[in-house]
Amino acid sequence: MELYFLGTNAGLPTTQRNVTSVALRMLEERRSSWLFDCGEATQHQILHSPLKLSRLEKIFITHMHGDHVFGLPGLLSSRASQEGSPPLTVYGPAGLKAFLEATLNATQSRIDFGLEIVEHSGGVIFEDSQIKVEARALEHRIESYGYRMTEKDRPGSLNMELLQEWGVRPGPEYGKLKNGESITVNGRLITSDQVLGAPKRGRIVTILGDTRPTPGIHPLADGADVLVHEATFTDEFADLAHKYYHSTAVQAAEAAKKAGVGELILTHFSSRYKDQDQLRPLLQEARSVFPNTQLAIEHQTFPIRPSAQEREKE
Amino acid sequence: MELYFLGTNAGLPTTQRNVTSVALRMLEERRSSWLFDCGEATQHQILHSPLKLSRLEKIFITHMHGDHVFGLPGLLSSRASQEGSPPLTVYGPAGLKAFLEATLNATQSRIDFGLEIVEHSGGVIFEDSQIKVEARALEHRIESYGYRMTEKDRPGSLNMELLQEWGVRPGPEYGKLKNGESITVNGRLITSDQVLGAPKRGRIVTILGDTRPTPGIHPLADGADVLVHEATFTDEFADLAHKYYHSTAVQAAEAAKKAGVGELILTHFSSRYKDQDQLRPLLQEARSVFPNTQLAIEHQTFPIRPSAQEREKE
Ligand SMILES: [Zn+2]
Numbered sequence: 315m316e317l318y319f320l321g322t323n324a325g326l327p328t329t330q331r332n333v334t335s336v337a338l339r340m341l342e343e344r345r346s347s348w349l350f351d352c353g354e355a356t357q358h359q360i361l362h363s364p365l366k367l368s369r370l371e372k373i374f375i376t377h378m379h380g381d382h383v384f385g386l387p388g389l390l391s392s393r394a395s396q397e398g399s400p401p402l403t404v405y406g407p408a409g410l411k412a413f414l415e416a417t418l419n420a421t422q423s424r425i426d427f428g429l430e431i432v433e434h435s436g437g438v439i440f441e442d443s444q445i446k447v448e449a450r451a452l453e454h455r456i457e458s459y460g461y462r463m464t465e466k467d468r469p470g471s472l473n474m475e476l477l478q479e480w481g482v483r484p485g486p487e488y489g490k491l492k493n494g495e496s497i498t499v500n501g502r503l504i505t506s507d508q509v510l511g512a513p514k515r516g517r518i519v520t521i522l523g524d525t526r527p528t529p530g531i532h533p534l535a536d537g538a539d540v541l542v543h544e545a546t547f548t549d550e551f552a553d554l555a556h557k558y559y560h561s562t563a564v565q566a567a568e569a570a571k572k573a574g575v576g577e578l579i580l581t582h583f584s585s586r587y588k589d590q591d592q593l594r595p596l597l598q599e600a601r602s603v604f605p606n607t608q609l610a611i612e613h614q615t616f617p618i619r620p621s622a623q624e625r626e627k628e
Numbered sequence: 629m630e631l632y633f634l635g636t637n638a639g640l641p642t643t644q645r646n647v648t649s650v651a652l653r654m655l656e657e658r659r660s661s662w663l664f665d666c667g668e669a670t671q672h673q674i675l676h677s678p679l680k681l682s683r684l685e686k687i688f689i690t691h692m693h694g695d696h697v698f699g700l701p702g703l704l705s706s707r708a709s710q711e712g713s714p715p716l717t718v719y720g721p722a723g724l725k726a727f728l729e730a731t732l733n734a735t736q737s738r739i740d741f742g743l744e745i746v747e748h749s750g751g752v753i754f755e756d757s758q759i760k761v762e763a764r765a766l767e768h769r770i771e772s773y774g775y776r777m778t779e780k781d782r783p784g785s786l787n788m789e790l791l792q793e794w795g796v797r798p799g800p801e802y803g804k805l806k807n808g809e810s811i812t813v814n815g816r817l818i819t820s821d822q823v824l825g826a827p828k829r830g831r832i833v834t835i836l837g838d839t840r841p842t843p844g845i846h847p848l849a850d851g852a853d854v855l856v857h858e859a860t861f862t863d864e865f866a867d868l869a870h871k872y873y874h875s876t877a878v879q880a881a882e883a884a885k886k887a888g889v890g891e892l893i894l895t896h897f898s899s900r901y902k903d904q905d906q907l908r909p910l911l912q913e914a915r916s917v918f919p920n921t922q923l924a925i926e927h928q929t930f931p932i933r934p935s936a937q938e939r940e941k942e
């Protein structure tokens with residue numbers, strides 16, 4: 315499980331950064347990636363990345379501003395032109411369906427794979443045996459959501475040494491023990507407790523849309539291993555941030571600290587910060603409040619690690 | 629007057645080429661540029677070019693396929709975010725208005741400059757004292773147009789040596805002579821005929837949308853100084869070209885030859901041709917029919933020169 319940033323700029327593209335999109339890669343876990351937001355030219359960014367359009371399983375839209383959705387029709391059309399792409403679901407606020415239908419119909423774009431469009435207004439919007447996705451409204455000029463992905467706890471590891479000593483071979487017996495059942499081998503009763511380690515806590519990743527500081531962030535970010543938070547401005551432009559319903563780096567760090575997250579990744583930077591050098595003050599300001607902070611960098615991978623306190627438990 | 633190619637690939641972007649867009653730069657003539665088609669990430673291409681969004685005066689859409697229009701909403705939004713952008717008109721087939729209204733409304737994009745959307749079905753769609761634009765239907769899977777830009781003849785140059793000899797100073801007298809009027813200086817009657825060279829023939833540029841070979845190309849391209857023609861495939865895939873309503877390089881060259889154009893520029897290449905090397909057969913095949921052929925290259929400038937026969941006349 316890792317994050318791969320495809321666009322980290324606010325409002326419009328620059329020569330240095332593209333408009334917003336980030337992928338949650340879960341190749342090991344479910345052989346697919348999820349996309350969060352899809353600004354114009356996200357498919358172009360994907361061409362220069364290890365991601366594959368056909369492996370995209372879900373796309374979550376935080377809000378219907380153009381710099382977060384104008385890449386959707388093109389990305390879906392290009393994915394459709396690749397034969398054998400599996401179905402894909404797009405989640406987002408009201409208006410998403412009309413936008414996609416209008417653009418795809420006007421251009422007579424044929425989407426051959428199963429395309430499901432789910433408009434939501436928060437709550438648990440997806441859940442299966444591996445992962446749960448909750449959405450919650452933030453505070454932006456228009457309806458904007460954050461998404462909290464909670465991975466289900468995974469069974470602990472089997473004690474292979476002990477199993478070998480007791481003569482249990484890999485096979486269906488292993489599955490039973492993992493499921494908490496007991497088995498009898500060579501006349502010996504072996505209980506799951508004896509050979510199964512503690513379950514591994516599932517990781518939590520929270521990815522927010524554009525927002526001012528708002529109490530709604532807390533339940534989304536509470537105890538998350540990684541929080542992706544917009545940081546459009548440095549502290550000096552706190553007034554602008556408020557006026558345009560955005561956050562400063564310090565405000566993002568305060569939210570991270572309050573929610574007790576493991577790691578904070580800042581993204582969605584104003585075009586006024588031209589390059590990595592000019593972004594450094596955002597990082598410094600955030601770290602003064604919440605030390606374990608990173609700046610999102612396009613075409614870089616950020617692994618989702620269980621946060622420190624959990625690692626100690628294991 | 630020159631062409632600047634922003635996208636030359638058919639259907640979808642590749643790591644080498646973007647989807648279709650070409651600018652007609654007329655900085656000397658009218659201090660503006662016109663855009664023909666606007667595939668996704670055209671605004672990104674413009675960021676890496678000498679073009680300026682604020683200097684765009686008109687955008688002509690050849691047809692409503694996604695790879696020719698998905699860049700429009702983002703480009704217009706970014707242009708609107710630059711203060712003081714002058715008005716802009718977008719021309720295109722039926723469906724353009726609904727597409728733009730749906731995308732801009734769904735994303736609450738505020739377009740502060742005067743945005744006029746003109747849907748047409750061919751004919752003279754624009755004319756002023758400098759230039760005339762005629763559109764005509766081609767033969768594609770959906771309604772697709774070519775555009776013929778005819779520059780008006782410009783007055784000839786004044787004979788500066790003679791004027792100096794006769795003591796005529798630069799000023800309103802020059803304007804009168806250029807307008808065909810006579811003047812009297814130092815008691816001498818000077819007629820326009822005596823000092824004004826032959827008028828310069830306006831240039832003709834024809835830019836086609838996606839099309840199969842069709843008689844409609846002839847009136848659009850007849851005697852054009854430069855013809856921009858799609859060449860999706862090499863001759864070997866003539867069947868594919870026909871099936872998908874596209875042209876081969878040879879078919880483009882045949883149209884150029886028949887219409888007696890000055891120069892042919894091929895564009896809109898299939899993704900199967902990965903780089904300049906792999907495009908070379910298209911050029912060779914076209915040149916075997918029409919020698920004065922070029923391949924469109926992104927971020928390169930192609931000047932519009934009066935074609936040879938006209939230059940001889942001058
Ligand atoms: Zn934004």
Ligand SMILES: [Zn+2]
Nearest residue numbers: 638639695838
């Ligand atoms: Zn095309």
